[in-house]
Amino acid sequence: MSDWTDPAGGDRTGQDLGRVPPPAFRVPPPSTRTAPLPGMPSPAAPGRYDGSGEGHGGRGGSRNRRRPTRRRRFLRTTAVLSSVLLLGGAGTYVWADTRLNQEVDLGALGGRVPSGEGTNYLVVGSDSREGLSQRDRKQLNTGSAEGRRTDSVILLHTGANGTTMLSLPRDSWVTLPPYVDPDTGRSYRAAPNKLNAAFSLGGPDLLVRTVERNTGVRVDHYAEIGFAGFVGVVDAVGGVDLCLDKAVRDEDSGANLPAGCQTLDGAEALAFVRQRKQEAEGDLGRTRNQQRFLAALARKAVTPQTLADPSKSFPTLRAGLDTLIVDEGTELPDLMSLFEALRKAASGGGRQLNVPVADPNLRTSKGSAVKWDDRRARALFTALREDRTPPSTRGG
Structure with a gap:
């Protein structure tokens, strides 16, 4: 194959950093303690609110306190997982970038x-x-x-x-x-x-x-x-x-x-x-x-x-x-x-x-x-x- 030339006539012609695993980023688990809803007293200790009137706050309290819906639990779990993935992804990115052998x-x-x-x-x-x-x-x-x-x-x-x-x-x-x-x-x-x-x-x-x-x-x-x-x-x-x-x-x-x-x-x-x-x-x-x-x-x-x-x-x-x-x-x-x-x-x-x-x-x-x-x-x-x-x- 003949060569390629430019208009001027010129010729147009691992770094080993060790097998270090990606850094682990730990995200603390979400707190299980929640703030009281408006109008409700703060419980002195964790209790069960099952509508029976025997838990802290009595029957009226059990009616006013609402359990997290399935949608809310899903969104909360998704948020936590997203945080872990984002932090882990960032750490992996930095780790991988330092391992590139650009020789x-x-x-x-x-x-x-x-x-x-x-x-x-x-x-x-x-x-x-x-x-x-x-x-x-x-x-x-x-x-x-x-x-x-x-x-x-x-x-x-x-x-x-x-x-x-x-x-x-x-x-x-x-x-x-x-x-x-x-x-x-x-x-x-x-x-x-x-x-x-x-x-x-x-x-x-x-x-x-x-x-x-x-x-x-x-x-x-x-x-x-x-x-x-x-x-x-x-x-x-x-x-x-x-x-x-x-x-x-x-x-x-x-x-x-x-x-x-x-x-x-x-x-x-x-x-x-x-x-x-x-x-x-x-x-x-x-x-x-x-x-x-x-x-x-x-x-x-x-x-x-x-x-x-x-x-x-x-x-x-x-x-x-x-x-x-x-x-x-x-x-x-x-x-x-x-x-x-x-x-x-x-x-x-x-x-x-x-x-x-x-x-x-x-x-x-x-x-x-x-x-x-x-x-x-x-x-x-x-x-x-x-x-x-x-x-x-x-x-x-």
Whole structure:
């Protein structure tokens, strides 16, 4: 894919704070003592007013004192519960905000493309093993490779014309911009390579610059989650329901799922979204599976049963933050907007697309790669940059 250039000819290209649980905010129970009604004497001691005349105040008192109605009791209970939820929610917000690992500095990147309309998130699923024990790695079939590589790359656009979830195959044949190896300090010129190589060679910084150079779409926010966080989120919500047309078996990822509808736990879900050898279209088939699963996960995570159950909502938040890496400009409201956009795309309120492809098995010096359809891909990227409804990418 040819590069995007600006009019001037320039290149348009976890912090671990420990597993501290959310602070508990205790609200004292409402007092059971009530002020006397007008015209009634104050009881000297708690008594029973049952209309028999034997309680304090006699028969006349029992007639004037009214029991709280069911509606009043409901409103009183609701008020107390609301106070607890509000205080707990505020505490959870502060707790979660301090756990954000904002290690990516998009503001320090040079040679970026101009901003367009709407907001763009680069959502990355990495194969980072951080947070996984050797036993976990064996059970999850993640291997022992160190470092981080991309398992999924999604460009999520939100704007006046709705939400678009666009998958970029990690084997996409793109042009990497000039970069400096962060480990050796050696400089490299622009060169063609796979999209996944950008992340392996230069981390999030080079990946963002590569995506911008090859799409012309400016990345406003970056979010990355590793294997451990993905598995933890799925398990925290109680698994994700998915229906498979055929059995899925893959030795490399460990997938061994029967055909039919079932609930996938974290390990099974990870194996499903990582497998691709069984897919007729390889990497393209995997991106479709990833979109499909994210849609199911988003639907499950926002159900009233999950949101209203602290035993699910708190572990979900904690698991997601454990391996989440974001840019310095991303705060909790941005993450909420990101998740809402994913939910919309998943529930039919948006579009789930793959970048148009001309050759899914391009032979290159780096092995088999995915070649984009330049003309159709440019039209799609231009629509996203200008916040217009993207053209159909059927067949891509």
